Amino acid sequence: MIFTFFRYEVKRSIARRKIIVLAFFTLLIGTVPYIGLANLHHALSLIPTSDYPYLWVAGVFLPQGLFIQFTAILIAAGAMSEEYEQGTAELLLSKPVTKAEYFLGKFFGGYSLIAFIILLNMVLGVVSATITFGQQASLSVLPGVFLAQAYAALLFFTVAFMIGELIRRSSLSYIFSAALFFTSTIFGLYLTVIYTLTGDVFYKHIQLYIPSSPIASLPLLYVNGSLPSGVASLLSSIEGLAGGSVESSIPFSILLISIYFAAAFIVAFVFFELSDVSRKVS
Amino acid sequence: MRPTSGSVRIRGLDPVSEHRSALVNVGYSPELPNIQTFLTPKELLALTAEELIIPKSEVSREIKATLEIVGLTEYTNVRVSKLSKGMVQRLSIAQALIGSPDLLVMDEPMIGLDPAGAAHFRDVFRRIAKERGGTIFLSSHIMSEVESLCTSVCMIHRGRMLFNGSIEETIGNVLGSTFLIVEADPVENCLNSIRTIPGVEEIRKENDRTLELKVKPGKDVRPDIAEAVIRSGAKLFSLNYSEDLLERTYLEALKKGTNF
Numbered sequence: 001m002i003f004t005f006f007r008y009e010v011k012r013s014i015a016r017r018k019i020i021v022l023a024f025f026t027l028l029i030g031t032v033p034y035i036g037l038a039n040l041h042h043a044l045s046l047i048p049t050s051d052y053p054y055l056w057v058a059g060v061f062l063p064q065g066l067f068i069q070f071t072a073i074l075i076a077a078g079a080m081s082e083e084y085e086q087g088t089a090e091l092l093l094s095k096p097v098t099k100a101e102y103f104l105g106k107f108f109g110g111y112s113l114i115a116f117i118i119l120l121n122m123v124l125g126v127v128s129a130t131i132t133f134g135q136q137a138s139l140s141v142l143p144g145v146f147l148a149q150a151y152a153a154l155l156f157f158t159v160a161f162m163i164g165e166l167i168r169r170s171s172l173s174y175i176f177s178a179a180l181f182f183t184s185t186i187f188g189l190y191l192t193v194i195y196t197l198t199g200d201v202f203y204k205h206i207q208l209y210i211p212s213s214p215i216a217s218l219p220l221l222y223v224n225g226s227l228p229s230g231v232a233s234l235l236s237s238i239e240g241l242a243g244g245s246v247e248s249s250i251p252f253s254i255l256l257i258s259i260y261f262a263a264a265f266i267v268a269f270v271f272f273e274l275s276d277v278s279r280k281v282s
Numbered sequence: 283m284r285p286t287s288g289s290v291r292i293r294g295l296d297p298v299s300e301h302r303s304a305l306v307n308v309g310y311s312p313e314l315p316n317i318q319t320f321l322t323p324k325e326l327l328a329l330t331a332e333e334l335i336i337p338k339s340e341v342s343r344e345i346k347a348t349l350e351i352v353g354l355t356e357y358t359n360v361r362v363s364k365l366s367k368g369m370v371q372r373l374s375i376a377q378a379l380i381g382s383p384d385l386l387v388m389d390e391p392m393i394g395l396d397p398a399g400a401a402h403f404r405d406v407f408r409r410i411a412k413e414r415g416g417t418i419f420l421s422s423h424i425m426s427e428v429e430s431l432c433t434s435v436c437m438i439h440r441g442r443m444l445f446n447g448s449i450e451e452t453i454g455n456v457l458g459s460t461f462l463i464v465e466a467d468p469v470e471n472c473l474n475s476i477r478t479i480p481g482v483e484e485i486r487k488e489n490d491r492t493l494e495l496k497v498k499p500g501k502d503v504r505p506d507i508a509e510a511v512i513r514s515g516a517k518l519f520s521l522n523y524s525e526d527l528l529e530r531t532y533l534e535a536l537k538k539g540t541n542f
Contacts, residue, residue: 001333004333008329011320012318012320015318087312087314088316088317088318090316091310091312091316091317092333094305094310096302096333096335097333276284277283
């Protein structure tokens with residue numbers, strides 16, 4: 001029965017056309033930077049030719065910090081709340097199905113879409129880099145990068161899913177979830193700046209625990225050893241822009257994501273189990 | 283929805299703690315047919331069939347038969363967003379009927395239906411009750427609808443049950459009488475002879491050729507009245523029980539403010 005709701009959620013998201021718009025933007029993000037770079041000869045001269053086989057990282061990692069997270073929020077925040085607003089949850093749950101089946105099906109259905117967006121972005125990035133800069137190297141890390149990015153996206157996906165369930169209003173859920181994400185990202189940037197200026201490790205420690213840190217760190221930490229130093233520093237700059245921290249470790253990042261995920265998931269599930277599924281008129 | 287007090291049992295099962303087993307063979311059509319607009323009737327019924335765990339080999343046949351019952355065969359593959367309000371209401375009833383449940387909970391099922399559609403569904407409900415021997419809970423504010431379809435009635439006002447029982451019983455208990463409408467011409471000719479019929483308590487002249495008779499419940503006095511009218515030399519056009527008896531019962535119960 002979980003799979004029934006899984007498929008239903010995928011279909012619902014596609015019907016809302018958000019996913020199509022997001023896939024279109026993924027296409028733009030995955031291809032336009034390469035087309036631009038290939039045509040801007042001045043910018044191209046700044047990149048050493050030895051780094052050309054690693055330029056796939058730009059397409060794969062650039063959207064990770066902001067675009068992918070925001071996409072996750074867009075998909076998750078409406079997954080439950082839209083059903084309440086439209087009154088459609090009542091009908092689905094009036095059948096001999098459990099709330100847990102409905103909840104899990106919708107959660108994983110929505111999550112599969114964000115995983116698809118990550119995969120699409122990755123494929124487009126690599127293909128575009130290959131077309132514009134020739135054969136790409138170290139592609140064997142891609143499956144691991146995919147898993148790391150998908151796992152990282154779980155954090156804000158679950159938080160937005162929880163907010164959607166608690167508030168049960170789609171537009172408010174989008175605003176709250178996005179505000180939480182951007183606040184965390186901007187706060188992380190501030191803390192990085194303060195730490196760099198003052199050298200006080202207290203700020204660095206706080207930064208390590210905020211939710212935007214592990215999601216930025218995990219995929220980068222995974223590929224760090226596999227790339228030339230020039231490419232790795234380019235990635236660090238991207239990561240810095242996203243307000244995260246690489247001065248962490250893979251296990252710590254996984255643990256932190258897991259804690260945030262588990263907390264948000266449990267709160268959403270318990271709230272859903274204990275509350276009525278009545279129609280909310282927006 | 284969790285109960286604030288009291289309890290409900292479906293075949294002895296608690297629909298809150300034993301949700302899945304209690305809702306097997308239960309069809310529900312909500313008051314507002316909030317159906318996912320991106321689905322087609324066929325897709326919605328297929329989704330419902332999956333929820334009901336109807337064997338895959340039977341799904342197509344079930345969908346076809348159900349859409350035929352509700353008169354939506356032509357719209358099998360049309361998106362819900364393109365259907366009229368009445369069609370969506372039909373679809374809402376269809377998703378309740380699929381899988382042949384023996385207990386139907388229909389919340390205002392006639393809302394949005396045209397007169398032909400409402401008449402069609404009255405027939406459908408009667409047929410289901412007769413052929414399947416199941417129970418249909420019909421929630422409605424249209425008293426004539428309830429009176430023409432239901433065998434038992436339960437009236438609720440502000441969360442309080444005013445009465446519960448068979449329609450005849452309820453009307454008798456609350457009103458203490460029943461009402462007959464006599465259409466005859468000239469109506470004056472038969473007034474005196476009707477007044478003498480045992481069981482007739484009161485006569486009210488509605489217009490030049492219509493009388494409303496208040497009669498004691500229990501005994502059917504219609505043959506006596508028909509005879510009296512004809513003997514008086516008047517022409518008898520119609521002789522029926524009043525169609526708004528349930529509405530009168532409800533208003534009377536509200537006025538008295540006690541349980542029956």
